[in-house]
Each structure stands twice: as C-alpha cells, then as structure tokens.
Amino acid sequence: MRLFLILLIAAAVAQLFLPWWVVAPLSFVAGAALGRTGGQAFLAGFAGIGMGWLGLAAWQQLHGAARLSHRVAQLLPLGGAGWALVVVTAVVGGLVGGVAALAGCWLRQALVPAPVEVSDTVAS
Amino acid sequence: MQWKWIKAMLAAVLSVVLTWVLNTKQGDVPPFGKFLSPFRGFWQNAAANDFPSAQTLALPGLQQPVQVRYDDRHIPHIFAQNDHDLYYAQGYLTAQDRLWQMDFVAHVAGGRLAEIVGPARLETDRFFRRMGMVYGAQKSLKAAMADPLTRTVLTAYADGINAYIGTLTPATLPFEYKLLDYAPEPWEPLKSALILKYMAFDLSGRSDDLRMSNALGKYGPAVIKDLFPDYPQREDPIVPTGTPLDFRPLPVPAAPPTFQAAMSDKVPQREPAADLGSNNFAVSGAKSASGYPLLANDPHLQLNLPSIWYQVQLAAPGVNVYGVGIPGVPFAIIGFNEHVAWGVTNVAADVMDWYQLKFRDATRREYWHDGRWKPVRRVVERILVRGQPDRLDTVLYTHHGPVVYDHDEKPFLPQTPIRHAMRWTAHDAANEFRTFYGLNRARNYADYTAALATYGAPAQNFIFADQQQNIAIWPNGRFPLKWKDQGKFILDGTDPAYDWQGWIPAAQNPHVKNPARGFVSSANQSSTGPDYPYYLNWNFASWERGHRINARLARMTRATPDSLRRLQNDNFGVNAQLMLPRMLALVSPARLTATQRQAYAELSRWNYFYEADALGPGIFELWYNTLVKRLWDDDFGPAAQAGEMRYPTRDRTNTLLLTEPRSRWIDDRRTPAPETLETLALQSLQFAADSLQRKFGPLGPEWRWAHQKSTDILHMAQLPGFGRMDLDVGGGAGIVNATTERNGPSWRMVVALGPRVRAFGVFPGGQSGNPGSAYYDDMIDTWSAGKLDELVFLRTPDEAHPRLQAKWTLQGTK
Numbered sequence: 001m002r003l004f005l006i007l008l009i010a011a012a013v014a015q016l017f018l019p020w021w022v023v024a025p026l027s028f029v030a031g032a033a034l035g036r037t038g039g040q041a042f043l044a045g046f047a048g049i050g051m052g053w054l055g056l057a058a059w060q061q062l063h064g065a066a067r068l069s070h071r072v073a074q075l076l077p078l079g080g081a082g083w084a085l086v087v088v089t090a091v092v093g094g095l096v097g098g099v100a101a102l103a104g105c106w107l108r109q110a111l112v113p114a115p116v117e118v119s120d121t122v123a124s
Numbered sequence: 125m126q127w128k129w130i131k132a133m134l135a136a137v138l139s140v141v142l143t144w145v146l147n148t149k150q151g152d153v154p155p156f157g158k159f160l161s162p163f164r165g166f167w168q169n170a171a172a173n174d175f176p177s178a179q180t181l182a183l184p185g186l187q188q189p190v191q192v193r194y195d196d197r198h199i200p201h202i203f204a205q206n207d208h209d210l211y212y213a214q215g216y217l218t219a220q221d222r223l224w225q226m227d228f229v230a231h232v233a234g235g236r237l238a239e240i241v242g243p244a245r246l247e248t249d250r251f252f253r254r255m256g257m258v259y260g261a262q263k264s265l266k267a268a269m270a271d272p273l274t275r276t277v278l279t280a281y282a283d284g285i286n287a288y289i290g291t292l293t294p295a296t297l298p299f300e301y302k303l304l305d306y307a308p309e310p311w312e313p314l315k316s317a318l319i320l321k322y323m324a325f326d327l328s329g330r331s332d333d334l335r336m337s338n339a340l341g342k343y344g345p346a347v348i349k350d351l352f353p354d355y356p357q358r359e360d361p362i363v364p365t366g367t368p369l370d371f372r373p374l375p376v377p378a379a380p381p382t383f384q385a386a387m388s389d390k391v392p393q394r395e396p397a398a399d400l401g402s403n404n405f406a407v408s409g410a411k412s413a414s415g416y417p418l419l420a421n422d423p424h425l426q427l428n429l430p431s432i433w434y435q436v437q438l439a440a441p442g443v444n445v446y447g448v449g450i451p452g453v454p455f456a457i458i459g460f461n462e463h464v465a466w467g468v469t470n471v472a473a474d475v476m477d478w479y480q481l482k483f484r485d486a487t488r489r490e491y492w493h494d495g496r497w498k499p500v501r502r503v504v505e506r507i508l509v510r511g512q513p514d515r516l517d518t519v520l521y522t523h524h525g526p527v528v529y530d531h532d533e534k535p536f537l538p539q540t541p542i543r544h545a546m547r548w549t550a551h552d553a554a555n556e557f558r559t560f561y562g563l564n565r566a567r568n569y570a571d572y573t574a575a576l577a578t579y580g581a582p583a584q585n586f587i588f589a590d591q592q593q594n595i596a597i598w599p600n601g602r603f604p605l606k607w608k609d610q611g612k613f614i615l616d617g618t619d620p621a622y623d624w625q626g627w628i629p630a631a632q633n634p635h636v637k638n639p640a641r642g643f644v645s646s647a648n649q650s651s652t653g654p655d656y657p658y659y660l661n662w663n664f665a666s667w668e669r670g671h672r673i674n675a676r677l678a679r680m681t682r683a684t685p686d687s688l689r690r691l692q693n694d695n696f697g698v699n700a701q702l703m704l705p706r707m708l709a710l711v712s713p714a715r716l717t718a719t720q721r722q723a724y725a726e727l728s729r730w731n732y733f734y735e736a737d738a739l740g741p742g743i744f745e746l747w748y749n750t751l752v753k754r755l756w757d758d759d760f761g762p763a764a765q766a767g768e769m770r771y772p773t774r775d776r777t778n779t780l781l782l783t784e785p786r787s788r789w790i791d792d793r794r795t796p797a798p799e800t801l802e803t804l805a806l807q808s809l810q811f812a813a814d815s816l817q818r819k820f821g822p823l824g825p826e827w828r829w830a831h832q833k834s835t836d837i838l839h840m841a842q843l844p845g846f847g848r849m850d851l852d853v854g855g856g857a858g859i860v861n862a863t864t865e866r867n868g869p870s871w872r873m874v875v876a877l878g879p880r881v882r883a884f885g886v887f888p889g890g891q892s893g894n895p896g897s898a899y900y901d902d903m904i905d906t907w908s909a910g911k912l913d914e915l916v917f918l919r920t921p922d923e924a925h926p927r928l929q930a931k932w933t934l935q936g937t938k
Contacts, residue, residue, distance in 0.1 A: 015161070015164070020147075020165070024140075056167070074845025092146065103132065
C-alpha cells in the first residue's frame with residue numbers, strides 16, 4: 001500500500017515536469033526500495049501509475065476531452081468509445097509502471113538475498 | 125547464473141523494451157505511451173477548449189498594443205496600429221488555430237513529407253521537387269522580399285507564427301504533432317510562398333499536352349481538328365463576345381510549322397483533380413433591391429478538415445478588411461471592406477507547357493537549342509526520410525524549366541535521349557502578395573486594377589464590385605504571349621520559335637467593366653469569346669455552370685443577398701437538360717427488364733434538378749458517363765495502343781451524340797458487330813440500372829442522389845473519425861452547387877455593398893484546426909443546409925455586438 005501511494009504521488013508530480021517515461025525509472029527504483037514480492041511490486045506499480053493515468057484521463061474525459069477521445073477511439077479503433085480509451089490509457093500506463101516495479105523488486109532480491117527493511121531509509 | 129538473476133534481468137529488459145516501444149513511432153502507429161499519457165499526450169489537447177474571454181498576452185516584437193475580438197464562430201477581429209503588428213497578430217492567431225495544417229501543407233509543397241511520415245511518401249516528395257515547387261517559391265519570395273511593403277508583412281507574419289510556436293510545450297503541441305510524433309520547426313517566409321505555389325499546383329498543375337500529342341500522333345491533324353476544336357460549340361464566355369477592346373493588341377509571334385512530338389508513355393502522375401472549379405458573380409445596382417451592387421463567390425476545392433480557409437478581420441490605419449485567408453499566407457484572399465468586395469475563380473488558361481528535349485548524349489549535360497549545345501543545370505535535391513538515410517535526387521534544368529520526367533523511361537534513341545522539360549508560370553517571379561495587400565486596401569476600381577497588375581499565378585478570375593456602383597471581372601495573371609494553339613501539344617524544345625516569347629501586357633488581360641447586361645460572372649469557362657486577340661487555351665471548363673448562372677442573373681431583378689445565396693445553391697443540371705431527351709429517344713423501352721424500365725420511367729419524369737432526394741441524377745450520371753466511356757474508350761483508351769490520350773471534350777461529345785449518328789467513332793472497334801448509337805445508349809442504360817440495382821436493391825429511396833454521391837469531408841491526413849462522412853447534400857460536377865464526392869464550395873460568400881456594407885458567408889468546417897475543439901466543424905451543418913452566417917464586420921475595436929465573446933489584448937514584451 002505504501003509503495004502504491006508513494007508511486008501515485010511521486011509519478012504524478014514527476015510527470016508534470018518530465019516526459020511520460022519517467023514513470024519507468026521511478027517505478028523501478030520504488031519497486032527496488034519498497035517491493036516485498038514480485039507480485040506485490042507489480043500490482044503496486046500497475047495501480048500507482050495506472051490510477052494516476054486513469055484519474056487524469058477520466059477527469060479530462062469529463063471536462064471537454066470527450067469530443068477528441070471519441071475521434072481517437074475511432075482511429076485506434078475502439079468503435080468511438082471514449083471511456084474505453086480512458087481504460088486503455090490506464091492499462092498502458094499501468095503496464096509500464098508494473099513491469100518496471102517488478103524489475104526493480106526482482107533485481108533488489110537478486111542483489112540482497114535476505115529480506116531487509118531498506119524501505120525506511122529510502123522513503124524518508 | 126541463478127534463476128533470480130535471470131528473471132530480474134528479463135524483467136528489466138522487458139521494462140526497457142516496453143517503455144522504448146511505447147515512446148517510439150512504429151511505422152504508422154503512434155508512440156502509444158507518449159500519445160496516451162494524460163499528462164502530455166492527446167488528452168491535453170482538449171484543454172484548448174478553455175478559451176479565455178479576456179486576457180492580455182505579452183508577445184516579443186509587437187510594437188504597439190493590438191486588440192482582438194472573437195465572435196461566436198471563433199473568428200478573430202484584429203485591430204492593430206500599424207502594418208507590422210497587424211500581420212504579426214494574424215500570424216500568431218492563425219497559428220494558434222491552424223499551426224499543424226499550415227506547416228504540413230508547406231512540407232507537402234516543399235517535397236518534405238517523407239521527413240515527417242517516412243519512406244511511403246518519398247515519391248510524392250520527388251514529384252514536388254521535380255516539379256520545381258521550391259524553385260518557383262524561392263523566385264516569388266525574392267520578388268516579395270524586394271518590395272518593402274510585402275517584406276514587412278511576410279517577416280512580421282513569420283515572427284507572429286514563431287511567437288506562437290515559442291509558447292508551445294510538449295503538452296500543448298497540436299494534436300497531429302503528437303499523433304505523427306514530430307515537432308514544429310520555425311516558420312519562414314519561404315513557407316508562405318510555398319503554400320501559394322501549392323495553390324498554383326492545385327489550380328494550374330494539370331496538362332493534357334502529352335495526351336494530346338499522343339492523339340495527334342495516332343490520328344493526325346484532321347481528326348484532332350474535328351474532335352478537339354479550339355472553341356466549344358456551346359459557350360457563354362466570362363467576357364462576353366463583342367466586348368469592345370480598350371487597348372491595341374501586340375503582334376503575336378508567328379506559328380512555326382506543326383511539330384509532331386515522339387509518342388510518349390509519360391503523362392503527369394499525381395495530377396490535381398480535373399473537376400476543381402469555382403463560381404463568382406456580381407450584379408449591378410440596377411438589378412438589386414438596394415440599388416447597390418451585390419457580389420458572390422464560392423471557390424470549389426477539395427473538402428478537407430481542418431478547413432482550407434480561415435476567416436479573419438484585419439484592421440489597421442489604412443485598412444479594415446474582412447475575408448478568408450489561407451493559413452500560412454498573410455492577408456484576406458477573398459473578402460470585402462467598406463468600399464469594395466472581390467472574389468476569385470480559377471482561370472484554365474494554358475500556363476504549363478512541355479518541351480521535348482534533345483540531349484547531346486546519355487550523360488545529359490548539354491541540350492540542343494537555337495543551333496547549339498547549351499549546358500544543363502543540375503540541381504541535387506536532398507530528401508530527408510524519417511528512419512532512413514537521406515536520398516539524393518538530381519533534377520536537370522534547362523532554360524525552359526525542370527526536366528520532371530527523367531527516370532523510368534526508355535531512351536527513344538540512346539544517342540539523343542528525349543525527355544520533357546516543363547515551362548510553367550508558377551516558376552516565374554511575381555509578387556502575388558502585393559496583389560492581396562492592394563486588394564485588402566482597395567477603395568475603388570483603380571485600386572483594384574492596380575493590385576491585379578502584379579499578380580502572376582495561379583491565374584484567377586478576379587471579380588469586383590464597389591460602393592461607387594462599379595462591377596467588373598478580370599481573368600488575370602501572367603499569360604504567355606502565344607501563337608494560336610501553342611502548347612496544345614508537346615513543343616519542340618530545340619527551336620526558339622517554340623519558346624514563350626513574352627507576356628500579354630497586364631492591362632490587356634481579358635476584362636469587362638459595367639457591361640450592359642448588368643452583371644458579371646465566371647465559372648471557369650472560356651475567359652473570352654473568339655474575338656479576343658490572344659490565345660489563352662483551347663479548352664476551359666465546360667459551359668454548364670456559367671450558362672446557368674448567366675441565365676438566372678439575366679432574369680434577376682431587385683436582387684437581395686438571398687437571391688445570390690439561392691443561386692449558389694442551384695442544383696439544375698444543364699447537361700442533363702441537353703442530353704437526357706436525346707438519350708431517352710435512343711432507347712426503346714420494350715427491350716428493357718422491369719428494373720431498367722422503372723429507371724427509364726423515373727428519368728422520363730425527372731426535372732433535371734440534382735436534389736439530395738432525387739432518384740434521377742444517380743441514374744442519369746451513371747448512364748451518361750458509361751455512354752461516353754463506351755463511345756470513346758476503344759479509340760482513346762488503352763485499347764488504341766497509342767499511350768495515354770484524353771477523350772474529346774464534353775461539348776464535342778454531346779455534339780456527336782446529338783447530331784452525328786453516322787460518326788465513325790460510334791462503332792466499338794473491339795467487337796466484330798457494328799455498334800450504333802442506339803446500341804450504345806441501350807447497353808449503357810442497362811449497365812447503369814443493373815449496377816444500381818446490385819448496389820442499392822430495387823429502385824427506391826436507396827437510389828437517392830446524396831446517398832449515391834456520398835459527399836465526404838476528410839481530415840487532411842485522412843484519419844478515420846476526424847472527418848464528416850456522407851453529407852446529405854445535392855449538387856454535383858457541372859452544377860452551380862458543385863458539391864461532388866470530395867470537392868465542393870470551400871467558402872460561400874455574399875456581399876451587399878452600400879452605405880454600410882453587409883456580408884454573409886460560411887465554409888464546410890470551422891475556424892479551429894483542433895479536432896478536439898467545438899469550432900473544428902461547427903459550420904458544416906449550416907453549409908450543408910445551403911445557409912450562410914451573417915459576418916460580423918466591426919468598425920471599431922470597442923464596438924458592442926451581441927455575437928462578440930472574447931476580448932484580448934496583445935502587447936509587446938518590455
């Protein structure tokens with residue numbers, strides 16, 4: 001839960017100033033620092049990035065983007081369903097976050113075999 | 125290696141690859157991560173809908189404050205205190221709505237599309253480079269920059285665009301940049317010149333010279349004279365026959381002996397559509413209810429989104445003009461001010477000719493002209509291709525112009541390879557910008573003619589009306605001084621007698637002012653009757669639209685703006701009126717099946733109006749076009765084995781169908797049985813009715829004209845979901861309402877001159893180029909219904925007007 005919350009907030013702030021792909025290194029580092037198991041890291045990364053993308057895309061969809069998302073959803077093609085595009089957006093973001101967090105967690109586990117509490121030092 | 129290392133590495137590699145893939149354009153697939161990111165991707169483009177109703181923008185380089193009002197169609201009304209600021213603001217505000225479009229068209233015209241979209245468009249780029257588009261644009265730009273007035277305008281306009289580009293962030297980049305994954309580059313005045321050259325290509329970039337030479341080679345001069353006459357039998361010229369000349373014509377160069385070019389398998393590829401055309405007309409005060417002239421214009425172009433045109437009001441000391449401009453080019457191109465109104469249609473004068481060259485040897489470094497070998501100038505074009513190394517393409521230039529066709533052609537004789545050089549008015553320096561500078565400020569007829577004098581290409585029928593009760597029209601541009609039929613066929617590139625030897629003086633271009641009939645008009649038909657002393661072309665657009673317009677204008681009395689609007693929407697088919705009775709008479713209904721007989725009966729009842737709901741137009745069009753194809757295809761199609769040729773004109777074809785039932789061309793030489801006109805008419809009607817039945821079922825509402833025609837307005841990049849499909853509109857090719865499948869009135873305007881000018885207009889799209897904006901296509905329904913919006917024309921920046929919505933101030937940065 002802590003990994004998820006940290007990612008949600010840190011990624012949102014970082015993406016205001018940096019390209020979208022900053023979510024990959026961010027999730028990787030956070031996954032390495034805080035991920036307990038691979039599964040938990042993936043889920044937290046997926047949700048941390050995906051929820052951010054879902055929330056912002058949904059907000060845009062409700063505040064004027066429906067016209068454009070309807071067009072893009074015909075181009076992709078998603079039958080013109082703007083809300084489907086909101087979900088696809090969230091999944092794309094979530095996948096990048098999840099896989100990166102998983103990679104970070106597994107790499108930490110390979111480097112430091114015993115489960116240790118490194119998270120406090122990184123998080124503080 | 126332990127499993128935990130392997131899986132960690134695999135996950136790390138997967139993470140990097142996934143991120144890279146989603147950040148990189150793969151072929152035509154956008155970089156999905158970057159594109160979908162709600163922080164910077166396309167979701168952000170909807171934010172442009174938050175349009176401030178009042179704001180002050182600080183822009184580098186503005187000299188004095190500029191006031192801008194936006195009306196409810198998102199049209200900017202710009203009030204500046206000097207020319208520089210006026211065109212700076214026009215550049216800035218146009219870019220704000222249309223940056224991607226103007227940048228994209230400049231890339232197309234400059235042969236730089238592959239740079240954006242990759243190798244698929246390399247041949248398009250080669251074509252435009254070899255056509256000498258950049259060469260022509262550079263010459264026009266040089267002329268424009270030598271004139272201090274237009275230099276100020278072009279540089280200020282570019283600075284304004286660049287000021288807008290400077291405000292962009294990755295999140296606010298226009299939508300198409302995100303989709304195609306590239307970024308705008310700084311604007312330069314050359315791009316404005318390139319966009320005008322693109323219009324020249326679109327409107328004068330077609331040539332039948334090679335097709336005509338093939339026909340001449342196949343059938344000889346007598347047949348050509350018969351089937352491709354120099355003046356149509358049915359015509360209603362723009363400058364009426366008998367209009368007295370107000371000048372003494374120059375002597376015309378003597379015609380050299382007819383040159384028979386070698387047969388050519390080359391014809392222009394990627395030619396613009398043949399059915400682009402336009403209407404304009406003006407009636408005098410004597411015919412109007414108000415006692416002041418009325419003027420209308422509707423240029424027909426490909427129906428695209430973002431819209432071809434951008435509406436704007438431009439006011440500064442010495443000018444207050446409203447009109448439509450082309451994004452990327454300063455000024456109003458078609459419009460009005462308090463004193464005058466003007467509009468344009470295309471002139472189909474022959475301003476593009478082809479010269480057969482004789483090279484000294486296969487190295488093609490010298491060509492024979494005027495009794496000696498002259499050096500060939502070699503220009504290496506470097507074409508950037510996205511994701512691939514640059515390509516180099518060498519274009520040969522003679523004094524005629526570029527050798528457009530160079531490759532994929534078997535040398536006629538290895539020792540003296542033959543190629544064709546192109547001579548085109550778009551390659552001659554002329555300051556078209558100055559024309560629009562002048563028209564925007566014109567106060568009377570003298571200002572208008574002075575403005576026209578500097579105009580080069582593409583030649584246009586400039587129609588005019590003013591507050592002082594004048595109406596006039598000038599088919600205008602630089603016209604080469606030709607002997608009769610010069611350039612009807614390929615010309616001899618070795619003999620200077622075939623060169624263009626001068627120009628028709630600008631003051632002697634065809635014109636008519638205040639004719640007795642009380643109106644002027646044009647619809648791309650012949651500029652003049654045969655009594656004009658100079659040769660312009662042997663073939664113009666068919667007479668139907670022009671004739672219908674003139675017939676209705678002649679009857680018009682106490683005309684109002686709405687009379688002209690209704691004429692713009694006229695759906696009467698002159699060709700059907702002429703030909704259908706004859707075609708029905710050629711067919712004996714007894715020989716038809718049930719469906720075919722129903723179609724025949726439907727046509728017998730039809731009133732020749734191409735209304736959206738009518739069933740007749742669809743049947744007639746397919747029948748007539750099939751008949752024409754069956755008549756000519758064996759003689760002028762591939763079966764004739766003489767390279768590509770063109771069919772005789774519609775006018776000549778109709779004469780044959782109406783009056784020459786024994787013509788040798790009727791028999792289909794591919795079949796043993798002798799065909800008669802009756803056979804051809806019957807077979808084509810059967811084909812038409814059967815095809816429509818297969819496609820739409822039994823005769824019924826499915827056969828309606830709008831359904832069959834299916835007018836589409838597509839996004840310029842043809843993106844599915846970004847256009848408007850299957851509009852419910854009537855009209856068609858050769859109809860005053862010239863709305864075809866993909867082309868149509870790209871702007872309809874009606875201006876009522878008078879003590880206080882009023883004007884109406886609409887285009888099939890919207891002001892914004894942003895597909896996420898409500899103003900992207902908000903005018904389409906008004907346009908489809910044939911209606912016009914009243915145009916908001918302000919006299920002062922602070923005027924109160926119920927349709928004004930926003931007030932901005934632009935000012936310089938300290």
